[in-house]
Amino acid sequence: MRVIAIDDHPLILAGIEQIVNDQPDTRLVGRASTIAELRDLLASTPCDVLIADYSLPREDTADGLSLLRQIQRQYPDLKIIVLTMLDNAAVIRVIMNSGVAALVSKRDPLNHISIALQSLRGGLTYQSPTMQSLLNESRHAVAGGTLSGRELEVLRLFAAGMSMTEVANKVNRTVKTASAHKVSAMRKLGVKNDSELHAALRDLRLL
Numbered sequence: 001m002r003v004i005a006i007d008d009h010p011l012i013l014a015g016i017e018q019i020v021n022d023q024p025d026t027r028l029v030g031r032a033s034t035i036a037e038l039r040d041l042l043a044s045t046p047c048d049v050l051i052a053d054y055s056l057p058r059e060d061t062a063d064g065l066s067l068l069r070q071i072q073r074q075y076p077d078l079k080i081i082v083l084t085m086l087d088n089a090a091v092i093r094v095i096m097n098s099g100v101a102a103l104v105s106k107r108d109p110l111n112h113i114s115i116a117l118q119s120l121r122g123g124l125t126y127q128s129p130t131m132q133s134l135l136n137e138s139r140h141a142v143a144g145g146t147l148s149g150r151e152l153e154v155l156r157l158f159a160a161g162m163s164m165t166e167v168a169n170k171v172n173r174t175v176k177t178a179s180a181h182k183v184s185a186m187r188k189l190g191v192k193n194d195s196e197l198h199a200a201l202r203d204l205r206l207l
Contacts (some may be wrong), residue, residue: 001121002046006029006038007053008082015110016051020086023117035067042075049120051113054084054095065152065204068098081116081126089134090190091203096127096135097146105130150184154178 005016005028013031020028030045032038035056038087042050050071054064068080079101086092087107096103102116105128112128119126127135150171157167168178186192189200 001026001117002029003027003049003051003117004032004038004041004045004047004053006032006035006056007051008033008056009053012053012083012106012110013073016055016113019111019113020051023114023174026117042071042078047078049079049117051083053080054082054086065095065098065147068095068100072099079120081113081115081120086203087130088200088203089136090188091200092131092134094147094189094204096131101145102126103131103135104128117198147185147188151181151188154181155185155197155201155204158182159198188189 001023003020003026003047005013005020007013007016008191011035013033017031018071029047030041038052052068056064056067068082071078071080080099081102081104082095082100083104083106084092084095085106086095087105092103094151101120102125104112104116104126107130108128108143112126116126116128153171157170158164162170164176164179167182168175171178173181186197189197191197191200
């Protein structure tokens with residue numbers, strides 16, 4: 001199993017490398033600390049698994065969810081393990097619903113990456129204990145479902161400071177329709193007002 005890892009913390013990357021290379025028939029074939037480095041690596045180095053920190057510094061227009069979706073479109077067979085410090089239950093479920101293979105909290109011991117790799121080898125998904133607890137919590141907090149492309153677009157524009165009238169004009173929809181997308185996204189994120197929405201958008205790296 002060939003693995004590429006990205007994290008902007010050198011110590012985390014070193015820990016990932018040791019854990020990966022300690023696995024049988026598994027080796028780290030590339031490591032990156034920036035999104036640009038990751039894009040170059042994926043284009044030049046065949047791999048089976050990507051271990052990625054969700055909260056990487058943004059270098060272009062790609063937020064965390066957009067980056068995951070871009071990678072999934074370009075490399076549909078690539079399995080993705082997401083590492084994160086996030087503890088927002090609804091946001092965690094949105095990330096899981098995006099199609100990643102495993103979620104590992106940085107609050108859990110890093111050796112849960114090893115368990116995640118073993119699970120992936122067996123064709124299973126995996127969530128570390130903290131992630132599993134948050135996902136269980138979010139079942140009660142979120143009506144469910146993945147954020148649609150239109151909902152994400154509306155949220156991005158709203159996060160950029162546009163009014164709903166400006167958002168509606170940008171997406172070529174009525175204000176009523178654009179507002180409905182926003183309300184639907186808020187329901188999926190389990191937030192009740194704009195203040196909570198902005199906090200969730202920060203967690204999703206849309207702000």
